[in-house]
Amino acid sequence: MKIAHTGDTHIRMAHKRWLTLDRALRDMVAQMREHEPDLIVHAGDLGEPNPTAQDLYCQAVFLQDLADIAPTIVVAGNHDSIPHLEVLARIETLHPLWISTSPDTLALADGQILQLSDLGLDEIESVDLVIHALPWPAKGNLLARLPQMPSSDESDQVARQLLLDIFRGFKAERETAGYEGPSILLGHLEVHGARMDSGQPVAGPGLKVGVEDLKETGADGALLGHIHARQRLSDETHVVYSGSPCRLTWGEAGAEGKGWGLLDFDPAMARHDAPVVYEWVDVPSPRLWTVEAEWESNLDNIGENIVWQFVATKMDRDEAGALQKLAEPDDELRFRYHVPEDQREAAKEQAEKEIASIWPGKRENVTVEAIVIPTDKARAPEIARLDDPSQMFDRWIAAEGHDLPEERRARLQLLMNQVLQEVAS
Numbered sequence: 001m002k003i004a005h006t007g008d009t010h011i012r013m014a015h016k017r018w019l020t021l022d023r024a025l026r027d028m029v030a031q032m033r034e035h036e037p038d039l040i041v042h043a044g045d046l047g048e049p050n051p052t053a054q055d056l057y058c059q060a061v062f063l064q065d066l067a068d069i070a071p072t073i074v075v076a077g078n079h080d081s082i083p084h085l086e087v088l089a090r091i092e093t094l095h096p097l098w099i100s101t102s103p104d105t106l107a108l109a110d111g112q113i114l115q116l117s118d119l120g121l122d123e124i125e126s127v128d129l130v131i132h133a134l135p136w137p138a139k140g141n142l143l144a145r146l147p148q149m150p151s152s153d154e155s156d157q158v159a160r161q162l163l164l165d166i167f168r169g170f171k172a173e174r175e176t177a178g179y180e181g182p183s184i185l186l187g188h189l190e191v192h193g194a195r196m197d198s199g200q201p202v203a204g205p206g207l208k209v210g211v212e213d214l215k216e217t218g219a220d221g222a223l224l225g226h227i228h229a230r231q232r233l234s235d236e237t238h239v240v241y242s243g244s245p246c247r248l249t250w251g252e253a254g255a256e257g258k259g260w261g262l263l264d265f266d267p268a269m270a271r272h273d274a275p276v277v278y279e280w281v282d283v284p285s286p287r288l289w290t291v292e293a294e295w296e297s298n299l300d301n302i303g304e305n306i307v308w309q310f311v312a313t314k315m316d317r318d319e320a321g322a323l324q325k326l327a328e329p330d331d332e333l334r335f336r337y338h339v340p341e342d343q344r345e346a347a348k349e350q351a352e353k354e355i356a357s358i359w360p361g362k363r364e365n366v367t368v369e370a371i372v373i374p375t376d377k378a379r380a381p382e383i384a385r386l387d388d389p390s391q392m393f394d395r396w397i398a399a400e401g402h403d404l405p406e407e408r409r410a411r412l413q414l415l416m417n418q419v420l421q422e423v424a425s
């Protein structure tokens, strides 16, 4: 049995890179058709909030394309508009299309998608796969099921317990139905340990679950959405994010490919440790390159004059030179630099020359970001350039010559971190 796994398509025509996304989705559909899957799953964030009529049209066409290939199941993501998904669930499709806006336990039987609980005992034999569909578990929705709201410091813990109850409920539904065949969890979820395309760990404010928690479902695998970087979190239970099909933001500019996933297993053998293969299929999409630079003053090579020039930081000149060879015609470049306020004009002019010397592609594919360091703060430029507020604080204390007792410094640090957290949440 083959399951094609995608998610996080974020279909919205007003998106700056809509044409790129549209092309990637068409390529993905063509690739999926060639692989002849038995089922297609979309792990949420089909679209964006407040879709326009055109957005809905594009989403409907995309869903029809998927359901043209195989039965298709979609779960709601945190970006999706639930009422609109409920309308999309009614479009006419060749194969069945099922959209879950609340937790469902579904059965794939002879190419049909049904609620497992609707099947009689004699029909269970015909079930090829059980799919536990879990839309984004918004904390508020989970807690709303309780007679009384828990206190705010308990709410995360309580919400996680409620989610675990749903997981255990999924397992109980299979047992009640007397089903012993293969099963998967399809969810829009944030799992502990997941990382973004940048390699950074995800630090979203939402509810997180652990790989261990997912085991409560007893399912053979978890096909997930929400995190845009493709990744596997566990081999044992096949906890996998397909990732988004193409690079849409600078945050997704990682070196790794973009595309969709293909899960392949023999359902008859799944219970006997038969190999389960999960592979990613790349969808070509333009790369997004970033060159970071500092506009800095240095002594010239005879050591007598001060010269202002760009000093590349995150990507050095040699690497930037590599762009000449690596960049494809549709790729984009972000040239981002820090500049003291009184040097803006000089740097701006030089930036264009710098870009011309490193970038082989079209100028309209270049975004220039100047991050201006206010001159009154630039008296200690090493402070202004630091990104970590806690380090910035230490440097500032040192630069101002304050002699703070360690205890007081630690207390202020703590206060500052609390303020930053308040602002961020």
Ligand SMILES: [Mn+2]
Binding pocket: 044, 045, 077, 078, 079, 188, 225, 226, 227
């Ligand atoms: Mn999401």
